[in-house]
Amino acid sequence: MRSNGYTPTWSRTGTSALTEAARSAYDAGLLDLSLPDLDGLDLARTLRTRCPDLLIVILTARTHARTDDIDVIAGLDAGADDYLVKPFSLTVLLARLRAHLRRQTTAPPPQRPLRLGDLTIDTMERRCTPHGTDIPLRPKEFDLLALLARHPGEAVPREDLMAQVWDENWFGPTKTLDVTMAGPRRRLALAAAASARPCRLPQITTLRGHGYRLERAP
Structure with missing residues (x-):
């Protein structure tokens, strides 16, 4: 070293x-x-x-x-x-x-909070909140969700996710992406289920052979 x-x-x-x-x-x-x-x-x-x-x-x-x-x-x-x-x-x-x-x-400068349904993603404070309740996310999980939230309803290729959240010259398998993406997907579902009132949260869809898409909140 x-x-x-x-x-x-x-x-x-x-x-x-x-x-x-x-x-x-x-x-x-x-x-x-x-x-x-x-x-x-x-x-x-x-x-x-x-x-x-x-x-x-x-x-x-x-x-x-x-x-x-x-x-x-x-x-x-x-x-x-x-x-x-x-x-x-x-x-x-x-x-x-x-x-x-x-x-x-080389992290990009912070942007204004992103809002999808009842979900707010604040990249400056690095907080993900439905109805003001924080959803705990690891750093890479937050970065992935924020990147998808900047393109709601759009298919984001695996290569773009790896390049922007990890590195454009990433060396190694992309299975890391799939394992990391399971975190925000699971926590969004848990937050919706635990909410005391109706909670309109977007869902993450896997596009096999291509990438992922963050569905617009109903």
């Missing part, structure tokens, strides 16, 4: 990692789920709460096949921005880091 321009800090335990995160500001955290003292997913949740802007990439060997999404979804729901399944090459890891960090430093 040092030979590629990074200044890493290596923590052997989850406890020491939390101490380092509280002591200094970091751009990114590479988190192995197999730790001697804490559960890796619990550590990811704690880091996401304490360091909301930290880029978290999970390194896991728990999945036995790349088609098994269970641990991937658990990691992303715990607050991670991305994942890599062991074994992986340093070249791939560095490419992922460059893509994420470049995206963070």
Whole structure:
């Protein structure tokens, strides 16, 4: 990592990692789920709460096949921005880091709040609210929903979503997009079901072989 321009800090335990995160500001955290003292997913949740802007990439060997999404979804729901399944090459890891960090430093300027039915998406405050109640979204989930909300009723290709939310030179599988998109879709449905009054929220439609579309709220 040092030979590629990074200044890493290596923590052997989850406890020491939390101490380092509280002591200094970091751009990114590479988190192995197999730790001697804490559960890796619990550590990811704690880091996401304490360091909301930290880029978290999970390194896991728990999945036995790349088609098994269970641990991937658990990691992303715990607050991670991305994942890599062991074994992986340093070249791939560095490419992922460059893509994420470049995206963070070239974020577009904030826009006026977007309104679709009873849903308001405020890109300045990074809040997604129906009837004033916040829907909790991870950073990439919010970015995906905001991008779709700028084109309501339109089909947005997978390549455009990956280029604008991750990076135009994204290196790796696009399954990350599908797993991440499941988050806002599920949370919008839960918010509509939990609302005490009628709640007109848009729905996300999967366009197989093409991309996604955010349906206009009824």
